[in-house]
Amino acid sequence: MVRVPEPLTRLYPSRLSRLFTSRLRSPQLTSRIGRLLGVAVAVCFVTGYLSHAIQHPPGWFYWPSRPVNLYRVTQGLHVATGLAIVPLLAAKLWSVYPKLFRWPPFRDAVHAIERLSLFVLVAAALFQVTTGILNIALWYSPMSFFFTTAHYWTAWILVGALAIHIGVKLxxxxxxxxxxxxxxxxxxxxxxxxxxxxxxxxxGVITVATIGQTLRPLAGLSVLGPRDPRIGPQGLPVNQSAVAAGVTAAATDPAYRLEVVGPARTLRLSLAELGALAQHTAQLPITCVEGWSATATWGGVRVSDLVAAVGGAQGASVRVESLEQDSLYRISTLAPPHAADPLTLLALRIGDQPLDLDHGYPVRLIAPNRPGVLQTKWVARIEVVQP
Amino acid sequence: MTARPADRSTVWLRRALVAVGVLAAAYGVVGVLTDPSVSLPNYFRYTLTVLFGHDLLVLPLAIVLGAVLTRWLPGWARPVVQGALFVTAALTVVALPLVLGFGRVGDEPSALPRDYPRGFLLCLAAIWLATAILLVLRAIRRRPSDSTIRERP
Structure with a gap:
């Protein structure tokens, strides 16, 4: 705490840090909170990198299609841990705040560099936490840069600056x-x-108030969850509507055909023809990168059946294209484990109803253990890419 | 401070941490500077705003507010109220963008579907109800111990 201002003559730079009189601040407190904060940052970095690698796989990367709910857990953890960082970071920064006003500001060149690196560390930490919160609240205008890439690159700056900080303070x-x-x-x-x-x-309060966006049993308690897994068309939340994607006309056109391209032949299937193929159901979650998820029972055609029908081999990848024209996520590629998984469907139904337009009518992709942005909606074309 | 000579493994661990940290941070900085989707002026404006906004505005304001609000409380009640104020502040950071609701889009009713001002008030009510119960318990527990102190001489 502080002493309430005495004569302003006390406000010399050399005396500023002595205004802070709390006896609670100590290296013991800072180190204890710092240890928890370090673990939380590591969890966020690993789960965040995983989500990045699933969407932009480097050559060495392999991501399985099972367990079905693995990505749901890792991404739910990413967002929940990120929110848990708020009180940890607040207490950590409070505990070292008087050091910001230390006078003289540095002893020598090395000390000056170390203090400047702290600016980078604190700025990166505040950047990651605040942009993450703005993103799950869908409030993009204060950021005015592309959240995904900025959050990704700043994560590297944060873990780098944190490693330097731990090395210096060990x-x-x-x-x-x-x-x-x-x-x-x-x-x-x-x-x-x-x-x-x-x-x-x-x-605890922050977690209980938000975790219900992915843990359905707690949905009733999570009064601050940015999503409610029970609310949306057909009882399932939507991230992008058909109107926002500009696909309403194309998706409801009776002349709609799904193009299935393979090495042996190309099929052009109407909705009725798709419905006449062998139908399967799969209970799979939509798992958003924003940390919410909701399970539904999907009905439709197995992607592996369509791959076989156009002469695709085992171990093929499948490129899935949407009717959407201008979207970063217009095309997604099913890696071999997901393309071959019997749970991977081109879904026509949720439960026994045709898909809602906002869920990707007439046809959407649904595959196990993948981020929602890759579960292409309003599918126009799939193409088998041979290994 | 102990004048024990640092053992070699610690020296090397520290060097490794700093070296790995410099590499990772440099990778991130190069990424920020070269990725065209990160619009640099906006990125720097935002980063400096959150950094100085926190260090020179939000944190000092929170410290002063906490000091003022707990200044006239008796010593036995102050820690509980200080803790409750901290929890309130942390929750507010998470709740504010939801309560303001600028992220809502008309054609997506399932995005931000809840009544967030109500949710925020419910959370605050829960926090301060728990605080009130704790204070009452402390007040009750305090009375007997006071009398024992008085009896001693």
Whole structure:
């Protein structure tokens, strides 16, 4: 806490950091919160990189089609952990705040560089947390840059700056965490344990208030969930409507044909012809990169059946194209494990109803263990890409 | 401070952390500078706004507000209220963009489907109800111990 301002003559730069009088601040407190924060940042980085690699797979990367709910867990964890970072980061920055006003600002060149690297660390951390929150609240205008790539590259800056910070502070951290846990003197204000309890409580409240967007049983409790897995056309949320995608006319055109291109032949199937093929059902979640997910029972044609019908081999990939004209996610490629999985469908129905237009009528892709942005809606064409 | 000579493995661990960190951060910086979808002026404007907005506005304001709001509380009540204020502040950061609701789009009723001002108020009510219960429990527990202190001399 601070002393309420005394004469302004106290506000010399050299005295500024002495205005902060809380006896709660200590390397012990900072190191304890920092350790939790480090774990949380690592979880976010690994799950975030995973989501990036699934969407833009590097050559060495392999992502299976099972377990069906794996991506749902990793991405749900990414967003929940990111939100849990809010109280951790707030307490961490508070605990070292007086150091910002240390005077003189640096001792020598090395110290100056180290302090500048802290600006990068703090800026990157605040950037990642705030852009993540804005993104799940679908509030893009304050960002005015492309969230996905900016969040991705800044994640590298954050983990890099964090590794540097840990390297620089390692002796201080070790000493602080190794020191006996003496209770801070009770001065009628929050103790270290009290602050850590408050941080834990804040994480608990934030998590319960939002996690229901992916954990359906908690949907009723999660009054701040950006999505409700029970709300949407046919009881399923939608990220992009047919109107927003500009596909309404093309998707409802009676002349619609699905083009299936393979090495042996090309098929052009009407909706009725698709409905006459062998139908299968699959219980699969739509799992959004924004951390919400919802399961539905999909009915339709197996992609592997269509691949076989046009002469595609086992181990082929499948390119799926939408009726959408201008979208980053107009085309997605099913890697061999997903293309061959019997649960991967070109869905025509949810339950026993035809797909809602906003869910991708007449035909959408649904495959296990994949981000929602790759589950192409309003499919116009699929093409077998031989290995 | 202990004047123990740092053992070699620690020295190398620190060097490795700094070296790996410099490489990772440099990779990210090059990515930010070269990826055309990151519009640099907007990126820097936003980053500087959140950095200085936090360090020079939000955090000092939170500290002063916390100090003022708990200044006249008795010592036994202050920690509980300070904790509750911290939880409230952290929750507000997460809830504010939802409560403001600028992300809502007319043709997507399932995006941001809830009544967020109501949800936010419910959360605040839960936090401060729990705080009130804790304060009452503390007040009750305090009374007997006070009397024992008085009896001692």
């Amino acid at each position: 002796p201080v951290i070790r000493r602080a965490l190794g020191a006996p846990d003496r209770a801070a003197p009770q001065t009628g204000s929050l103790s270290r344990r009290g602050l850590l309890t408050a941080v834990g409580t804040a994480i």
